[in-house]
Amino acid sequence: MSIHARFRNAYADFLLDVDLNLPGGGITALFGPSGSGKTTILRCIAGLERAASGTLKVNGEVWQDDALEIFLPAHKRAIGYVFQEASLFPHLSVAGNLDYALKRVADTAHKISMDQAVMLLDVGPLLPRMPERLSGGERQRVAMARALLTSPDLLLLDEPLAALDLKRRNEILPYLERLHAELSIPVLYVSHSPDEVARLADHLVVLDAGRVVASGSLADTLARLDLLHLFGDDAGVMIEARVDAHDDHYQLTCLGVSGGEIHVSRRDAAIGQMVRIRVLARDVSISTSAPIPGSSSILNALAATVVQMTTAIDPAHMLLRLDAQGTPLLARITRRSRDQLGLIPGSAVWAQIKAVAVLA
Amino acid sequence: MELTNADLDAIVLTLRLATVVTILLLLIGTPIAWWLARTRSRLKGAIGAIVALPLVLPPTVLGFYLLVALGPHGPIGHITQALGLGVLPFTFAGLVVASVFYSMPFVVQPLQNAFEAIGERPLEVAATLRAAPLDRFFSVVLPLAKPGFISATILGFAHTVGEFGVVLMIGGNIPNQTRVVSVQIYDHVEALEYASAHWLAGGMLLFSFLVLVALYTFNQSARIRRS
Numbered sequence: 001m002s003i004h005a006r007f008r009n010a011y012a013d014f015l016l017d018v019d020l021n022l023p024g025g026g027i028t029a030l031f032g033p034s035g036s037g038k039t040t041i042l043r044c045i046a047g048l049e050r051a052a053s054g055t056l057k058v059n060g061e062v063w064q065d066d067a068l069e070i071f072l073p074a075h076k077r078a079i080g081y082v083f084q085e086a087s088l089f090p091h092l093s094v095a096g097n098l099d100y101a102l103k104r105v106a107d108t109a110h111k112i113s114m115d116q117a118v119m120l121l122d123v124g125p126l127l128p129r130m131p132e133r134l135s136g137g138e139r140q141r142v143a144m145a146r147a148l149l150t151s152p153d154l155l156l157l158d159e160p161l162a163a164l165d166l167k168r169r170n171e172i173l174p175y176l177e178r179l180h181a182e183l184s185i186p187v188l189y190v191s192h193s194p195d196e197v198a199r200l201a202d203h204l205v206v207l208d209a210g211r212v213v214a215s216g217s218l219a220d221t222l223a224r225l226d227l228l229h230l231f232g233d234d235a236g237v238m239i240e241a242r243v244d245a246h247d248d249h250y251q252l253t254c255l256g257v258s259g260g261e262i263h264v265s266r267r268d269a270a271i272g273q274m275v276r277i278r279v280l281a282r283d284v285s286i287s288t289s290a291p292i293p294g295s296s297s298i299l300n301a302l303a304a305t306v307v308q309m310t311t312a313i314d315p316a317h318m319l320l321r322l323d324a325q326g327t328p329l330l331a332r333i334t335r336r337s338r339d340q341l342g343l344i345p346g347s348a349v350w351a352q353i354k355a356v357a358v359l360a
Numbered sequence: 361m362e363l364t365n366a367d368l369d370a371i372v373l374t375l376r377l378a379t380v381v382t383i384l385l386l387l388i389g390t391p392i393a394w395w396l397a398r399t400r401s402r403l404k405g406a407i408g409a410i411v412a413l414p415l416v417l418p419p420t421v422l423g424f425y426l427l428v429a430l431g432p433h434g435p436i437g438h439i440t441q442a443l444g445l446g447v448l449p450f451t452f453a454g455l456v457v458a459s460v461f462y463s464m465p466f467v468v469q470p471l472q473n474a475f476e477a478i479g480e481r482p483l484e485v486a487a488t489l490r491a492a493p494l495d496r497f498f499s500v501v502l503p504l505a506k507p508g509f510i511s512a513t514i515l516g517f518a519h520t521v522g523e524f525g526v527v528l529m530i531g532g533n534i535p536n537q538t539r540v541v542s543v544q545i546y547d548h549v550e551a552l553e554y555a556s557a558h559w560l561a562g563g564m565l566l567f568s569f570l571v572l573v574a575l576y577t578f579n580q581s582a583r584i585r586r587s
Contacts, residue, residue, distance in 0.1 A: 046488055047487075048484050048487065048488070073487070074484070074487035074488055075486075075487045075488075075489075075490050075491055075492050075493075075496075076490075079488060080488070081485075081488035083481070083484075083485065087481060087482070087485045089482060089485070089486075089500065089504075090504070091503040091504060091506075100486075100489055100491075100499070101489045101490070104489055104490040104491055104495075105490055146489065147488070147489075150488075150489055150490055
């Protein structure tokens with residue numbers, strides 16, 4: 001299972017020109033600033049828009065090939081699509097909205113049952129309600145359940161959380177993770193939020209002005225210095241860590257990463273469980289000497305080597321890519337500090353981590 | 361009761377005409393309104409203007425051209441004669457054809473507004489849920505445009521009931537064929553039968569008032585429900 005998409009089209013404000021080979025599993029995030037073409041790509045894949053020239057192959061099936069004059073209309077593509085804003089039919093109840101999808105797919109093609117979809121997204125109590133009586137988060141959950149009921153081969157999510165406030169967003173994220181864990185449907189997820197991407201994605205495609213600037217595994221792509229300007233202040237790495245131990249006295253949890261251990265606030269997680277953590281470049285400072293126990297309040301310091309350096313957008317700052325014995329880290333320091341510490345690629349340093357966000 | 365048999369005949373004929381015309385207009389007007397709401401064609405302005413012409417033209421002008429076109433030497437007259445239908449002026453069928461043109465904007469414009477208000481999104485959503493184009497129209501557009509259809513039906517019906525000039529031009533004044541209420545009122549007044557005219561005219565006034573009250577009340581409650 002894989003997705004190969006090549007689209008080229010001139011739009012009023014940008015030229016879309018992408019060639020994508022996407023994995024046929026897991027969550028692939030299409031990330032980029034607004035106007036970078038990520039939603040357009042999703043719409044082209046769904047068949048809602050037709051790029052002037054393009055080919056699209058999903059699972060070996062040709063959905064578009066202009067050389068052969070093939071263009072499968074949207075309603076014949078096995079996709080599920082969740083729009084940015086609530087898109088429930090206002091004249092149908094929640095149950096009616098879900099039925100709408102279910103009954104338009106042949107019984108033999110059903111891979112997800114009504115009960116399963118209702119349970120996965122916890123929409124049972126909402127079934128008799130009309131969409132206007134739902135909160136924004138509830139609407140998006142219903143929209144996701146509805147998309148699943150078409151038993152899609154590919155799930156397309158167009159910034160499904162963008163119209164929600166932070167609280168509602170955090171209510172929905174666990175459901176997305178649940179889809180990821182329990183269903184084997186590949187997901188294309190459009191987002192301009194680095195946090196969402198770091199939390200959900202396995203594969204990351206970075207877009208800028210209608211072009212693909214990077215495509216690769218999440219951890220590798222997030223740690224690339226040449227892309228950091230796209231992430232701005234939120235530049236940082238995602239690290240997969242293992243829960244090693246809990247410290248009940250100080251209410252800390254010790255996470256193991258290759259290259260050392262990182263302490264975070266006590267998490268309700270089983271020993272051995274894998275969690276994703278995010279360390280922002282602005283939260284990492286550099287020291288050339290090993291931390292002396294009892295001399296600093298910073299809990300987490302990892303021995304690392306400077307791999308690469310580049311100037312940040314702000315000319316006072318440098319961005320450093322570090323390798324903490326297998327764990328990639330980014331650090332943002334001032335250019336003055338770099339000179340005073342005499343840092344060059346290959347320098348052995350200590351990366352002091354001021355804050356760690358545990359994702360999920 | 362001051363209504364004569366001739367008055368009752370005129371009322372029945374008027375209601376029959378308005379019913380037939382409204383049904384035809386909903387069938388013809390829906391695709392036209394849909395096309396006007398969706399198209400990016402340069403013809404949109406011209407077609408929209410043609411549909412709206414009866415709003416500004418004196419009914420006598422419209423009636424005159426229809427009379428010529430439907431008459432024995434007119435282009436439509438040739439066709440109807442070739443089909444063995446005879447010529448349409450001064451028949452009920454001719455009145456139906458004329459009324460369809462005359463009341464067209466009152467049906468097309470509310471429908472077009474309703475279709476435009478729906479926008480692309482619900483149709484795209486339906487497409488991603490595997491609904492084919494015709495399915496999308498019946499399962500999404502029709503229910504969402506229901507207020508537009510109700511307005512169009514009421515306006516089309518009421519406007520046909522109230523027409524006079526076009527009827528006179530193309531229908532004349534034939535009992536049970538083309539003598540509708542408005543013509544009957546005219547006859548009463550000409551004959552100085554003011555009492556009879558009052559009954560019919562008062563009835564029309566009341567009917568029109570009630571129709572508009574119903575329409576505005578409905579529109580308002582639909583707006584409240586939407587917000």
